[in-house]
């Protein structure tokens with residue numbers, strides 16, 4: 001399983017894209033910084049997109065991806081909670097903002113095929129076992145455990161505040177955990193209130209994970225608040241030292257092989 005981080009930041013600026021991952025060139029998780037990271041032939045290989053939640057920084061490139069798929073007359077499956085799909089249909093895809101991507105290039109075979117997932121219900125998507133699990137964000141959000149046929153697995157939390165390990169830790173055993181650190185420790189109270197993490201909050205989650213599971217996977221943090229990146233990096237490095245674990249910040253175009 002090769003995981004490519006397409007976007008690792010909370011703000012899109014030159015050199016930084018919004019949250020998006022690509023697995024083995026065919027499965028995408030979140031669509032914040034997707035199309036600007038990939039050539040058209042690379043986009044044509046995408047079979048499915050998993051959405052963690054409806055926030056614009058995780059869904060916006062569905063519009064450009066769906067429009068681009070008209071060039072190769074392809075169809076891309078888009079998975080998310082029913083709630084998530086309803087919001088993106090009415091706010092992004094139904095033709096008010098741009099082309100109606102539910103009927104483009106034609107009604108019979110639209111470029112985006114929306115499919116609702118249920119938390120705790122495992123599905124085979126693009127050849128992977130995918131298990132959506134609810135996490136703690138400001139709107140309904142799921143993380144995904146994605147397991148390849150050769151037994152490697154990743155858990156991506158999406159946007160989450162603290163408490164996800166207690167809630168769903170028993171259901172996951174990933175080789176790699178991709179989570180988020182949006183801001184520095186000094187903003188902990190605010191981060192908690194909006195369903196995001198600091199390095200210190202991540203440390204508490206990882207400590208619980210180790211107690212529960214008896215090990216710590218490699219951890220990569222994304223959704224980095226750009227102006228605070230250096231401070232977040234130092235704070236995450238400190239947590240890595242304290243826990244004796246492999247924890248680092250992700251970056252655009254980073255590749256990890258499991």
Ligand SMILES: [Zn+2]
Nearest residue numbers: 053055137159
């Ligand atoms: Zn969010």
Ligand SMILES: [Zn+2]
Nearest residue numbers: 055057058159
């Ligand atoms: Zn976000």
